[in-house]
Amino acid sequence: NAGVTQTPKFQVLKTGQSMTLQCAQDMNHNSMYWYRQDPGMGLRLIYYSASEGTTDKGEVPNGYNVSRLNKREFSLRLESAAPSQTSVYFCASIRGGSEAFFGQGTRLTVV
């Protein structure tokens, strides 16, 4: 099992560019999450999807959109990247209120 796979692992964007971060899980989990982690800080919840077909805002949703494409995939889109969005982005999936499994992160730099 691959678990939670995030692509790309690294990305550099120019201000104003757009991109989509991809996340896929092969554990048949219903719930999926996107977090961001700024240097020296904890994780902050951007968006989550409790189940296929639903998405909800987390703590810091501004500047982002998400799509729960199917049960496996949950993507995060930056429509117009800003330097303040430079961060490490983590995707996670959760097995019914039990443990969360995290991907290895996407390191995004916006210049």
Next chain:
Amino acid sequence: DAKTTQPPSMDCAEGRAANLPCNHSTISGNEYVYWYRQIHSQGPQYIIHGLKNNETNEMASLIITEDRKSSTLILPHATLRDTAVYYCIVGSPGTYKYIFGTGTRLKVLA
């Protein structure tokens, strides 16, 4: 959403027990307490969770007070590889919203 409060940092001697406290005084009746750790910049790793009873697994023990307003994660014999940031979060399967705090940076000293 329930919030958690953790000390920003702690040290522990190798081989000794590491006791990491967490305050969650606003926890509601159906919310669980979860513990994760993050080593360097890797994705967080699940450790343990519980509702109101004490829990133990191969990694750690979780002690939850009777009023559920605080808990302690115990690493019984800390090793250098346990050096990490430890996060205590509360959440409910019904709400799905899992909010991380700032965590405790544990340093295990040789």
